[in-house]
Amino acid sequence: MRKEWLSYHHRYHRIISKLTPPTSETWNKGCVLYAKKGSGKAWMQPLLHVNKMFVWPNHAKQVSVSSIDNPALATFCEPVEKANSSRSFTAGLAHSVGLRKQPLRVYSMVKYAAIARGDAEVFMKFARAGYKEKIWDHAAGVIIIQEAGGMVTDAGGLPLDFSKGLYLEGLDRGIVACSGATLHAKIIDAVDASWGSSSL
16 A cells, blocks of 8 residues: 555565554555546555454545656566566666666566555566466456556557467567556557567
């Protein structure tokens, strides 16, 4: 629920949670983001922990992407795992586009959630040779960002195709998700300019 937790490592968060247990019977324990394709709206619903149970109160609020389109001010996300993505290519690309902030390394679909609710502006993932992106790692996040006002495509600027089975078959180089068209276009152009010299 809180933007500041995104920049902490998950182990740190777990330790702090154990050292400072909740003082009341109710505290925020995370959130669920959801959207309906074509609705133009995305929502964030807090999860509360009450009497040792998670409850879903009716406190949903609409979320939308950030209006930041200056790369120097943008926050970008990348996967925590080094094994299935190329951090060196992403770092070079970020530098060439003008992304100056350190990458926000978060797990799973938190990257999509961060963009949808305006906590970050860019997510880039360029898989290492032989790695296949699984549709369940991306499908829900793509819809949530799109309905919150953002863009998600492959690195060639084409929509992701979730219709070919368990994997994103035919993916052009990688995945680029952005809060808006201006940043998205800059990153797609930079991929085209840099790809030939990469070893991916």
